[in-house]
Amino acid sequence: MNAQSEVLSAHIQESTLLQPAIQAWKIYLRDQGRSHHTLKAFTADLGLLENFLPTDQTIGDITTKDLEDYLEWLQTDRGVPCSPKTLSRRITSVKSFFRWLVKGGVLNSDPAEKVIQKTVVSPLPTVLTPSEYSQALDAADGLRTAANPDPRPYTLMLLVLETALKKGECLSLMTNHLEIENPDKAYIHVRYGQSRYRYKERKVDVSADWVATYQDYAEKYQIKDQVFPWSQRRLEYLLEDVTKAAKMEKHISFDMLRWTSALIDLSNGVEKDRIRQKLGISKVQWREVSNKLRSLAEENGYSIPEETAEGEAA
Numbered sequence: 001m002n003a004q005s006e007v008l009s010a011h012i013q014e015s016t017l018l019q020p021a022i023q024a025w026k027i028y029l030r031d032q033g034r035s036h037h038t039l040k041a042f043t044a045d046l047g048l049l050e051n052f053l054p055t056d057q058t059i060g061d062i063t064t065k066d067l068e069d070y071l072e073w074l075q076t077d078r079g080v081p082c083s084p085k086t087l088s089r090r091i092t093s094v095k096s097f098f099r100w101l102v103k104g105g106v107l108n109s110d111p112a113e114k115v116i117q118k119t120v121v122s123p124l125p126t127v128l129t130p131s132e133y134s135q136a137l138d139a140a141d142g143l144r145t146a147a148n149p150d151p152r153p154y155t156l157m158l159l160v161l162e163t164a165l166k167k168g169e170c171l172s173l174m175t176n177h178l179e180i181e182n183p184d185k186a187y188i189h190v191r192y193g194q195s196r197y198r199y200k201e202r203k204v205d206v207s208a209d210w211v212a213t214y215q216d217y218a219e220k221y222q223i224k225d226q227v228f229p230w231s232q233r234r235l236e237y238l239l240e241d242v243t244k245a246a247k248m249e250k251h252i253s254f255d256m257l258r259w260t261s262a263l264i265d266l267s268n269g270v271e272k273d274r275i276r277q278k279l280g281i282s283k284v285q286w287r288e289v290s291n292k293l294r295s296l297a298e299e300n301g302y303s304i305p306e307e308t309a310e311g312e313a314a
Contacts, residue, residue, distance in 0.1 A: 012101070012106050018058075021101070022097070025097055042097075048074070048090070059107065067115050132246075133161075136246045137161075138246070140153045155213050155217040156228065157252070158209070160257040169280075177191060187206060214227075259293075
C-alpha cells in the first residue's frame, strides 16, 4: 500500500460523507503544489455536488447516475448560468476527485469514469498577418532608432516572435539563461522554478539579429540579472507602444505574438514537433493548437508548405 493509500484508509472510508472527503482531497492537492486558484475552483465544484446530493449520502453510495443528474442540474435547473468552459472544469473536478479515491483504495469502482467529458474548443486567437508583422517590426525598429531611442519594444517583440515565449516566461528570463557568446548559434533556456512545471523547460534558438539588439539594449539599461527588469504592466505597455507607432487597429499582445511566431514557423516548413516543443505544450494540447494554426493560416494569408499540411493530416 502506498503512502497515499495509507493516509486515505486511515481517515476516509466508503461510509465517509462528502465534505470530509473533499477537505482531505484539498489537503492532498495543496501538498502536490497546486495553486490557490486551482484549490478554490476544484473544491467549490465539489461543494456544489455536496449541496446537490442528500446530506446523509456517503461517498460509497454515489453512483454514475447521481453525477449525471448533478451535471444536468448545473445546466438546466440550478438557475445560475453555467458556461461550457465552467461545465468542462466541473466535470474535470468530479473525475479527478473520484479517480483519487479509487487510486487511494477507498472506492473499488469509479462512478465518474463513465461520465462524458465535454471538451471546450476556444475561439481562434487574433494574429498578425504577414504584412502586419512587417509593419509592426518596422514600427518597433523605428522606436529603437528614433532621436530619443527606446530599444525595449523591439528587443521584447523580436524575442517573442522568434521564441514564442509567454509573458511570464519573459518576466522570469535571467541573463544566465542566455547562451549568446556565439551569435550564429545562440539560444536561450526557458526555466521554471517549480518542479511540476519542469516539462515546460526547453532551449529555443534566437537569431544573431536579436543578440545584437539585446546587447545594445542591455548596455543602455545596464541589465545585470533579470533580462526584463520591468513590471508585467510595463511590458504590456511596451507592446502597446508598438501598436500606436504602427497605427494598427489590432492591439499587439504576448498571446498574439506567440501565435504569430508559431504561424511563421509553420509557413516556413518547420517540423511540427519542433513547433510544439518551442511552444512548451504537450502532444495532447498540440492536437487542438495544430488545428487552430491551420485555420489561422488560411484566414490570415499564410501559405503552409504542402508537405507540412500532409504531415499534420497524418
